[in-house]
Amino acid sequence: MDPAFSVPLGALGCLAAGTGLGLWLGLRRPAASSPAPLQDLEALAGIMVAELDDQGRFRKVPTALAELLAIPAGDLHGLPLADLVHGEDRAACASHCLDLAEGRASRCSMEVRLQASEGTRWVHLDGRLLPGAGLICLIRDIGETRRVQEALQESEERFRTIADTASCAIFTYGTTFNYVSGFACQLLGRTREELLRTAFWEVVHPDDREQVRQRGLARQRGEAVPGRYEFRVLRPDGSVRWVDFTAGAIQHGGQTLGLGTAFDITDRVAAVESRLSLERRMFESQRLESLGLMAGGVAHDFNNLLTIILGNASLAQDESEPGSLVHTSLHSIVETALRASDLTRQMLAYSGRGKFRREPLNLNSTVRSLTGLVETSIPRHVAVAYDLAEGLPALDADSTQLQQVILNLLTNAVEAIGASPGTVRVSTGLQTLGPDELAGLYPEQNLEPGPHLFLEVTDSGMGMDEETQRRIFDPFFTTKPAGRGLGLAAMQGIVRGHRGGIRLISEPGQGTTFRIVFPALEAPPHEIREAQPADADWKGHGVLLVVDDEAPLREMASLVLRRAGFEVLEAANGLDGVETLRVHAPQIRAVLLDISMPIMTGGEALPALRRIRPSLPVILTSGFDGEERVQQLLLEPGTLFLQKPYAAADLLGRMRDALGE
Numbered sequence: 001m002d003p004a005f006s007v008p009l010g011a012l013g014c015l016a017a018g019t020g021l022g023l024w025l026g027l028r029r030p031a032a033s034s035p036a037p038l039q040d041l042e043a044l045a046g047i048m049v050a051e052l053d054d055q056g057r058f059r060k061v062p063t064a065l066a067e068l069l070a071i072p073a074g075d076l077h078g079l080p081l082a083d084l085v086h087g088e089d090r091a092a093c094a095s096h097c098l099d100l101a102e103g104r105a106s107r108c109s110m111e112v113r114l115q116a117s118e119g120t121r122w123v124h125l126d127g128r129l130l131p132g133a134g135l136i137c138l139i140r141d142i143g144e145t146r147r148v149q150e151a152l153q154e155s156e157e158r159f160r161t162i163a164d165t166a167s168c169a170i171f172t173y174g175t176t177f178n179y180v181s182g183f184a185c186q187l188l189g190r191t192r193e194e195l196l197r198t199a200f201w202e203v204v205h206p207d208d209r210e211q212v213r214q215r216g217l218a219r220q221r222g223e224a225v226p227g228r229y230e231f232r233v234l235r236p237d238g239s240v241r242w243v244d245f246t247a248g249a250i251q252h253g254g255q256t257l258g259l260g261t262a263f264d265i266t267d268r269v270a271a272v273e274s275r276l277s278l279e280r281r282m283f284e285s286q287r288l289e290s291l292g293l294m295a296g297g298v299a300h301d302f303n304n305l306l307t308i309i310l311g312n313a314s315l316a317q318d319e320s321e322p323g324s325l326v327h328t329s330l331h332s333i334v335e336t337a338l339r340a341s342d343l344t345r346q347m348l349a350y351s352g353r354g355k356f357r358r359e360p361l362n363l364n365s366t367v368r369s370l371t372g373l374v375e376t377s378i379p380r381h382v383a384v385a386y387d388l389a390e391g392l393p394a395l396d397a398d399s400t401q402l403q404q405v406i407l408n409l410l411t412n413a414v415e416a417i418g419a420s421p422g423t424v425r426v427s428t429g430l431q432t433l434g435p436d437e438l439a440g441l442y443p444e445q446n447l448e449p450g451p452h453l454f455l456e457v458t459d460s461g462m463g464m465d466e467e468t469q470r471r472i473f474d475p476f477f478t479t480k481p482a483g484r485g486l487g488l489a490a491m492q493g494i495v496r497g498h499r500g501g502i503r504l505i506s507e508p509g510q511g512t513t514f515r516i517v518f519p520a521l522e523a524p525p526h527e528i529r530e531a532q533p534a535d536a537d538w539k540g541h542g543v544l545l546v547v548d549d550e551a552p553l554r555e556m557a558s559l560v561l562r563r564a565g566f567e568v569l570e571a572a573n574g575l576d577g578v579e580t581l582r583v584h585a586p587q588i589r590a591v592l593l594d595i596s597m598p599i600m601t602g603g604e605a606l607p608a609l610r611r612i613r614p615s616l617p618v619i620l621t622s623g624f625d626g627e628e629r630v631q632q633l634l635l636e637p638g639t640l641f642l643q644k645p646y647a648a649a650d651l652l653g654r655m656r657d658a659l660g661e
Contacts, residue, residue: 048139051130056080059134068141070117081137086113086120093125111142122146169243169262173200173216174255187243187264189235200258205232205240212245216258219249230265242269281444302340303622304550306645310337311556314647315563337645358498360394360521363428363453366402374410381421382414389429395453395518401494408491409457409514416461416512427456430520442501442517452500452517459513464506472504538656539565543587546570547577547605548594548621557592560648561655574600578608585612590658592642592651595622606639617658621646 048062057080066073069084085093089112099105108127113120122145126138169184171177177195185192188203195203201213208231215225228246235241243262250259317330367388378384406426413424431452438447464472473492495502499519506512544566548554551572558568569584571577574597581588591609595602602620609616620634621642634641642654 046140048141050081050137050139052081052135052137054133056082056135062139064141065139068116068121068123069114084114086115089113111146169264170260171195171200171262172250172252172257172259174257175199178257184262187241187262188233189237189239200260203233205234208232216247219247219258222249222256230269233262240266242266278443303644304553306337306340308550308552308556310334310645310647311553311560311651313337314649315556315560318648334647340645358396358398361397361399361402363392363395363402363455363518364388364390366399367406367426367428367455370403370406370410374407378410378414378424381419382417383421383423384410385423385425387425387427389427392428392430392453392520393451394521395498396521397498397518398494401498405491405494405516406455406457408488409455409516412488413457413459413461413512413514416459416463418461422460424460425456425458427454427458429454429456431517433517438501441503445496445501447499447501447517448519451520453520455516455518457514458511460511463508463510463512464504465508469504469506473502538652540655540659540661541565542589543567543569543584544655545577545580545584545588545591547572547574547580547591547597547602549573549597550594553594557651560651561592563648564652564655573597574602574605574608577605578612581609581612581616588613588616590617590619590655592619592621592655595620610636617660619654619658 048065048068049060050058050062050065051060053059057078058076061073061076063073066076069076082090082093089110093110093112096105096108096110099108106128108125111122111124114123121141122143124140124142126140127135130136169187170179170181171184172179176197176199180188180192180195185195188195190198190203200216201209204212212231215229218225225247227248228244230242230244232240232242242265244265245260245262248259249256251257313330313333317327317334320327320330367386371386375384410424410426417424431454433441433447433449433452435449438445438449473488492502495516495518501517503515503517504512505515540561544561546554546557546561546568547570548557549572554570554572558570561568569580569588571580574593577591577593578600581591593602593605593609597605600608602622606618606620609618615638617638617640619640619642621644638658640654640658642651646654
């Protein structure tokens with residue numbers, strides 16, 4: 001140190017005491033000319049100029065300082081400045097003074113608290129050594145500045161607390177994020193450090209990114225763009241979240257930043273999509289139900305007409321000379337009517353009303369009975385594998401319709417494979433389905449919980465996209481160039497009519513699986529007894545009752561029965577039929593009863609007939625059975641069914657069964 005400087009012992013004592021002010025104020029310099037007058041500084045810049053002696057005591061006390069501390073100037077004169085410094089600030093003050101004394105600093109500048117008569121006052125001290133002895137100290141009141149800073153800091157802390165505890169993501173961004181709340185980190189699946197190095201657009205899902213980016217840039221330019229919209233964000237793990245985003249802009253540091261709040265609406269979007277999907281399924285179910293009702297009604301009327309055509313044509317054919325033009329023409333009419341009846345059966349199957357001859361069946365036996373037929377029609381490059389579980393219970397089904405379901409599935413599976421080598425696998429088994437499984441796997445199919453038999457047909461073909469899967473059960477929809485008919489729609493109707501369900505699993509290029517489930521029965525399976533056509537020379541005797549509201553059909557049936565030797569009574573509706581039986585009860589041997597009639601239906605008339613003659617044989621006839629109650633009646637002894645359209649031989653064969661001859 002320059003030998004011209006000296007440090008008094010009193011100053012060193014102050015430094016040892018930890019204040020450092022003695023060293024700070026005790027440095028001496030050679031005498032020089034006095035500094036320029038400083039009286040105007042306080043008025044110009046709010047600066048109070050104090051002079052201290054070499055012991056750090058006030059030699060000149062600014063009036064403004066005495067007023068700031070509310071201490072008389074006389075009490076401050078000769079008082080060490082160290083006595084006014086707050087105890088928590090003295091150590092920092094001593095460090096600054098030491099730097100000044102040892103030449104590491106040319107000035108001492110700091111913010112400290114000075115003790116006032118009441119409380120403390122924040123001031124800024126700026127001390128410099130005087131050319132002579134002592135120190136000049138510039139003091140500025142910074143109390144208001146400190147209060148503003150503390151208020152700002154408190155406001156920032158409050159904002160951060162609110163932002164970090166809010167249930168939405170809050171962030172600001174320019175080129176990259178420059179602030180993110182705690183929920184934003186949780187929503188985006190990244191740490192705050194990662195996000196502060198990441199551009200806002202990079203967290204947006206690629207399909208939404210360009211739109212969000214363009215809107216954000218436009219907003220920063222001050223252009224009018226939507227301030228609220230929804231888009232997806234992409235997490236590092238690949239998961240996607242939907243957000244409800246509200247955008248704004250703020251000024252910070254001389255630049256315009258984007259301000260965003262984002263609520264996680266993933267669950268809400270999923271709920272809306274689920275509701276819309278349910279509404280679509282309900283609408284589709286209602287639409288198909290309406291089409292089914294229409295198809296059932298058309299099939300009923302059409303079957304009545306076909307029965308008249310087929311019955312009369314078969315009668316006339318019996319009366320014509322074999323080999324003649326008339327006989328050949330009538331044969332053609334009969335064959336055409338039979339083909340038309342196949343179409344009505346498909347319509348009934350689609351409508352879910354073709355359930356006429358359901359009995360306990362063995363699912364595996366039905367599948368095996370079709371093996372020979374199927375294998376002869378399948379191309380050589382397609383292999384069919386069977387995985388049939390043994391010991392399965394029975395299912396309540398119509399054998400013919402169940403065969404149609406199996407053949408339909410196999411045919412579609414083979415056609416799905418095309419010209420390339422492939423495999424079709426047919427599986428059966430038993431599974432128990434609870435309410436949750438039914439709701440998830442077979443929605444809107446009205447299945448009852450419990451044990452179900454399943455039939456599964458899987459192909460290794462081309463598979464189906466979502467659009468095709470949505471339309472696959474539509475009537476007359478097909479992916480085949482020359483496709484036609486009801487196809488899978490009819491199969492769906494059959495399954496629905498058997499209280500079953502269908503599950504479709506398919507992806508493009510991954511093949512297709514149809515899984516059909518039917519309620520399992522406790523009763524053992526047995527074979528269905530088929531109606532046997534009568535011998536051409538079979539004759540009957542006695543009185544029969546024919547009840548049908550269609551006069552031509554009633555007349556045709558009566559003619560067939562009369563030709564076979566019966567006496568026939570006729571009734572135009574169920575009520576007339578009951579009254580006719582009441583009058584002629586002892587003479588009537590059997591009744592041919594139409595199910596669908598005005599005034600009193602066959603289903604309503606049957607119990608009334610049985611009350612008059614409990615053991616009376618009754619043949620129910622219809623193009624379809626839309627009443628579940630009639631299905632129960634068909635299980636009673638002495639009740640048979642004859643489906644329209646029927647030929648003369650079919651009617652006679654079923655009548656012979658009813659009479660037990």
